[in-house]
Amino acid sequence: MDIRFITTTFEIPGCKVTKHLGVVRGVTVRSRNFFANIGAAFQTLAGGNITLYTELCEHARQEAFDIMVKHAEEIGANGIIGMRYDANEVMNGVTEVLAYGTAVVLEAA
Numbered sequence: 001m002d003i004r005f006i007t008t009t010f011e012i013p014g015c016k017v018t019k020h021l022g023v024v025r026g027v028t029v030r031s032r033n034f035f036a037n038i039g040a041a042f043q044t045l046a047g048g049n050i051t052l053y054t055e056l057c058e059h060a061r062q063e064a065f066d067i068m069v070k071h072a073e074e075i076g077a078n079g080i081i082g083m084r085y086d087a088n089e090v091m092n093g094v095t096e097v098l099a100y101g102t103a104v105v106l107e108a109a
Contacts, residue, residue: 003069005079005106012079014109021075021103026067030060031094057097061085064099077103 005012064085072080083101090096 001073001076001078003072003078003080005081006069006083006101007079007081008083010081010102012081012106015079015106016109017079017081017104018107019105021072021077021105023100024068024071024075024077024080024103025098025100026064026069026071027096027098028060028063028067029090029094029096030056060087060095060097061099064097068099068101072101072103075103077105079104079106 005015068080068083080101081104083099086098086100088096088098
């Protein structure tokens with residue numbers, strides 16, 4: 001079953017939840033690249049957005065999101081409600097990114 005809706009809210013206008021399938025999550029753990037750290041150090045001298053780290057964060061979030069969606073599909077969901085992200089530093093330079101939500105089956109209201 002394909003995931004049709006993913007939202008941070010707990011309701012989707014025009015749909016009703018017919019079944020709660022439980023929490024789904026996607027986890028990835030990423031470390032900073034030595035060469036990216038050097039490039040980022042130069043970017044900090046100029047100030048502003050440190051694009052190397054922005055890209056690393058975006059890739060980590062997308063990977064965690066994709067794993068969460070796959071998990072929801074595997075258990076028969078067509079939607080995820082209450083979706084959130086969380087991140088924790090596991091050790092210096094190593095970060096866990098978690099995407100999670102409630103897998104549901106939705107029908108038109």
